[in-house]
Amino acid sequence: MSGPRDLSPRDAWKRYIDRRRTELTDGSADSYHYRLKLFGAWCEERGIETVSELNGWLLDEFRAYRAGEGIAPTTLHNEMETLRGLVEYLENIGAVEDGLAEKVDVPRVSEDDQSRETKLTTDDALELIQFHRSNDETYGSLFHAFLEVAWHTGARLGALRGLDLRDFNSDVGYVEFVHRPETDTPLKNKRKGERMVKLLPEVVDVLQEYIANDRWSNHDDHGRQPLFTSTRGRPGRNTVRVWSYRATMPCVHGPCPHGHDPPDCEFRSHSHASKCPSSRAPHHIRTGSITWHRDRGIPKEVTAERVNASQRVIDRHYDTATKLEEMELRRGPHLDKLSLN
Known part of the structure; x- marks a missing residue:
């Protein structure tokens, strides 16, 4: 009779997402699905048939493989963080050795990298x-x-x-x-x-x-x-x-x-x-x-209400104006207020 250690990587990540669907939005579930699908495909290419074969070395190999694909630091951080969540789940059900999740290296990301985002200009x-x-x-x-x-x-x-x-x-x-x-x-x-x-x-x-x-x-x-x-x-x-x-x-x-x-x-x-x-x-x-919205002088609180995001989240993750753009478009119009005349 098969047990948790006999789960294939593909079955494992699908089972993990199914267990978390009640607490995830559809968008988050889709993101988890995509990230873990990449890991599952990599395991299959390496001939890894069950999750019990996973170890620190293989997890580090996957990290190196994804980093070598030239993905953004934030993307690598998110993928490895999601993978660590999967491994923690596998630990809880006895599918992998205890402590394996601690061996998943989630790279730190600077605030600049977190807020740097491709956008429609x-x-x-x-x-x-x-x-x-x-x-x-x-x-x-x-x-x-x-x-x-x-x-x-x-x-x-x-x-x-x-x-x-x-x-x-x-x-x-x-x-x-x-x-x-x-x-x-x-x-x-x-x-x-x-x-x-x-x-x-x-x-x-x-x-x-x-x-x-x-x-x-x-x-x-x-x-x-x-x-x-x-x-x-x-x-x-x-x-x-x-x-x-x-x-x-x-x-x-x-x-x-x-x-x-x-x-x-x-x-x-x-x-x-x-x-x-x-x-x-x-x-x-x-x-x-x-x-x-911000460049056009719309107040932060109005922008936040229109797009349904907190001002803090907007500042950190969405408002990607460069320092030059901020100077020219946002601060420039207020310069006359500093005139001595």
Whole structure:
């Protein structure tokens, strides 16, 4: 009869995530899944059949392998921290030797590395938005509407996916983010994440055009009408990511900066959009949006409320303005106040 020590690495990490699903958001569970899937694949390539074979040397070998892939320090830190959580779980169920989790080397990350984040820059975002607004063929398209809302609200992927048609008020001009876990659209911060976010008239106009001409009139599995729809109803999280990648490709409005011919570029396809060096995920749009809000002089407390994040978290993880940007865009306008005249 098999026991915990006979678990394969693949079965072990799947079992671990299943045990933690009640305490993890969908987004966090997806992140854990991806990180531990990499570890499981590495074990299989090394011929490691059961978790009982794991030891300090192998765990250090995996760390060296991932570091050699050239990943960011923060990424390596997160992957090894998640792996240590898995090994701690395996210790608790008697699948590996006691104390093995202590041998998982989680590298320290400086605050600078923690806050250094790829983002959709303001210049790139505004160029894309202005292109769509002046282009009759793409104005009000799905990608245009998605980019406008994502950029102007700074919302998370799950919040954008969870918007219903009823959550958009064109008369007053806002979208409302609502926590609806019972019908598969929870917000990260649950009820505390619920909020109404005011939209500019130009963004309202884009959404109205999208709803009238480019939105699929579909319901989801719970009878709700999503604001952003796919041919099957409410899009999955990965579909929303692909929309984001495709909406932020620079070749949408100009020549490819990487020397590719857009009509023949494989990155333009649904399955390869994430591979474009210049495309950005929803989290990168959020990061760029928060920096843009701050650069435009929006008070921290207002930005925090719009994007549903604490001021401390914004300062540390999202607001990635450089020192020069802070001087020119934020402090510069106050310089006249120091004049002696």
